[in-house]
Amino acid sequence: ILNVEQSPQSLHVQEGDSTNFTCSFPSSNFYALHWYRWETAKSPEALFVMTLNGDEKKKGRISATLNTKEGYSYLYIKGSQPEDSATYLCATPQNAGGTSYGKLTFGQGTILTVHP
Amino acid sequence: IAGITQAPTSQILAAGRRMTLRCTQDMRHNAMYWYRQDLGLGLRLIHYSNTAGTTGKGEVPDGYSVSRANTDDFPLTLASAVPSQTSVYFCASNPGTGSVGYTFGSGTRLTVV
Numbered sequence A: 001i002l003n004v005e006q007s008p009q010s011l012h013v014q015e016g017d018s019t020n021f022t023c024s025f026p027s028s029n030f031y032a033l034h035w036y037r038w039e040t041a042k043s044p045e046a047l048f049v050m051t052l053n054g055d056e057k058k059k060g061r062i063s064a065t066l067n068t069k070e071g072y073s074y075l076y077i078k079g080s081q082p083e084d085s086a087t088y089l090c091a092t093p094q095n096a097g098g099t100s101y102g103k104l105t106f107g108q109g110t111i112l113t114v115h116p
Numbered sequence B: 001i002a003g004i005t006q007a008p009t010s011q012i013l014a015a016g017r018r019m020t021l022r023c024t025q026d027m028r029h030n031a032m033y034w035y036r037q038d039l040g041l042g043l044r045l046i047h048y049s050n051t052a053g054t055t056g057k058g059e060v061p062d063g064y065s066v067s068r069a070n071t072d073d074f075p076l077t078l079a080s081a082v083p084s085q086t087s088v089y090f091c092a093s094n095p096g097t098g099s100v101g102y103t104f105g106s107g108t109r110l111t112v113v
Helices: none
Strands: A005-007 A010-014 A019-024 A033-038 A045-050 A056-059 A062-067 A072-077 A086-093 A104-106 A110-115 B004-007 B010-013 B019-025 B031-038 B042-049 B064-066 B076-078 B087-094 B108-112
Touching: A005 A086, A010 A019, A019 A110, A033 A072, A045 A056, A045 A062, A072 A086, A086 B042, A104 B042, B004 B087, B019 B031, B019 B087, B019 B108, B042 B064
Parallel strands: A010 A110, B010 B108
Antiparallel strands: A005 A019, A019 A072, A033 A045, A033 A086, A056 A062, A062 A072, A086 A104, A086 A110, B004 B019, B019 B076, B031 B042, B031 B087, B064 B076, B087 B108
16 A cells, blocks of 8 residues: 655635645655545545656646655645635555556545635 | 436445445546545545456455446445445546546445444
């Protein structure tokens, strides 16, 4: 079982603040790193899937970076809005010999609350 | 709308009873997964299927079984429910590669009493 760690566990910010959180994962046999947003009473929704060291992806005010050599990814939210309040999950596939059918191991998530 | 349908949405079940949670997708995804979500433990993989006709055990498979008779359906069965199986269950799918994000169903909230 892979060890995927996220920090912090929870975060409270004011509307308009920029924020970021971290996902750590094993750097050996890396295949891909996923980020999901999970709003209360809904199901997780894929934000990004990154596969290359140095990858940077952006979706509106949310962006993510990837460092596969040291085994971490950052998720950034610029100018947080109350609708950004959610749990943000990262996950990585359990790799087997360079291929992966995509069995994801998830971190426990970072709960973000944006106060108006 | 393409996606995953889970049923039921919620269920209260007496301990010892058998229960099947249904999951159907219409995206022709090869791979399907069942996760349970528990407070403080995040999402944990119960069983998975890489393609129709094959299944495999995840991190927490005990007490659960699955089948994959066709591409679209991936039911999860609790043969004899126990209170520790109280959880929210999510079905997910993807085309079968770790470089594509999952599509999740809306979840089934199961309470075993």
